[in-house]
Amino acid sequence: MKNIFIRCLRCLLLAVMVLLTTEIFMISLSHAAISDSTSAHLGPYGPDTCISGYVWRDAFSGDHVCVTPEQRTQTAYDNGQALYRVKPGGGPYGTDTCRDGYVWREAFANDHVCVTPEQRTQAAYDNSQAPYRYQ
Structure with missing residues (x-):
């Protein structure tokens, strides 16, 4: 009985780790997407980049x-x-x-x-x- 409990606990911990890893990965992807879309609107000098000729x-x-x-x-x-x-x-x-x-x-x-x-x-x-x- 004790062995079954330990196996179930291991499976449960493994499932939680997989879910957490997946969630962390998805969060980092969404942050990267936000960062990329924000950077696309900024010039090489950030928000203070002048238009051409200035x-x-x-x-x-x-x-x-x-x-x-x-x-x-x-x-x-x-x-x-x-x-x-x-x-x-x-x-x-x-x-x-x-x-x-x-x-x-x-x-x-x-x-x-x-x-x-x-x-x-x-x-x-x-x-x-x-x-x-x-x-």
Whole structure:
């Protein structure tokens, strides 16, 4: 009687192991399918992949607003000129006060790089178009 009980217990354990293994395999397959379908909608740089003809602005580390290559070059130039465009000795906005003819770019909160008014307008426009420039 004891041998029959042990055999039944072994069969039951084997059946449970097979069911669990099958369930784990099916779950991993469904996760792989979800991952593949999600990845199909992402470009090589994830959800921030720009559409053709656009690149990341890089006004600051992590700035993934998509702009034209020319605008990215302008942004890099403006960043490089930042020290020369602030008013010596400061002003009403402290050390971030811009020289005459320049304004804060405001590509993001607290972006106090001094640029021409046209470049600030361009940064605001690029920010407004960001959702439409991703793949």
